[in-house]
Amino acid sequence: MNEQMTYKVELTETYPDLLGSSEVKRLITIGKRVSYLCKLSNVIMHARVINIYLDNVFVRNEDDLSITDHKSTDLELVSADIPEPKEVSHKDLGIYLMLYPFPEAKSQIEWFNNWSDYHFNPLYFFLNGQVERLLNDNRFAWMKQAEEFPYFKLLFERFTGLILPNCCSSLELKKCLTTSDNPDEVYCEDNQMTFSL
Secondary structure, three states: OOOHHOOOOOOOOEEOOOOOOOOEOOOOOOEEEEEEEOOOOOOOEEEEEEEOOEEEEEEOOOOOOOOEEEHHHOEEEEOOOOOOOOOHHHHHHHHHHHOOOOOOOHHHHHHHHHHHHHHHHHHHHHHOOOOEEEEHOOHHHHHHHHHHHHHHHHHHHHHHHHOOOOOOOHHHHHHHHHHHOOOEEEOOOOOOOOOOO
């Protein structure tokens, strides 16, 4: 790696307290956006911190929602001027779940943890224009057979305004999710989705 790619990381700041001793304030906390250098691709990745255990920081990557862990020294805070990805908040999904309970989940935690490929993840990829991922990733094959998943078909409709076909091919699904003027542009225009009753 050349010198221009040097990745300087500062996770903490030190402040003098009233007695003159040093107090260390942790900058990387749960919920913060961080970046790190992916050693395999030599690309800077953006992610959100979801858990911290000792010096291991667990993050959810913004490009594919995968969860990885890193040493805190490998991370730095993302600059505030880098746009955040678009997403439906867990708060809105929680409100939706209270209004329309999913019969197969025993709790909200189970619903969020075990069914995210049917609610949060497809909404996230749709809002961020990653339609090809929805078409080609087997986790989202249910979207081509939506009549067999009426609860999640209706959820997608209420958050996006789009009615998924009951059964369709990848090409038909792509036509549904993208604008007719530009097949690479998702149908949604809002930065943040809220559901419609």
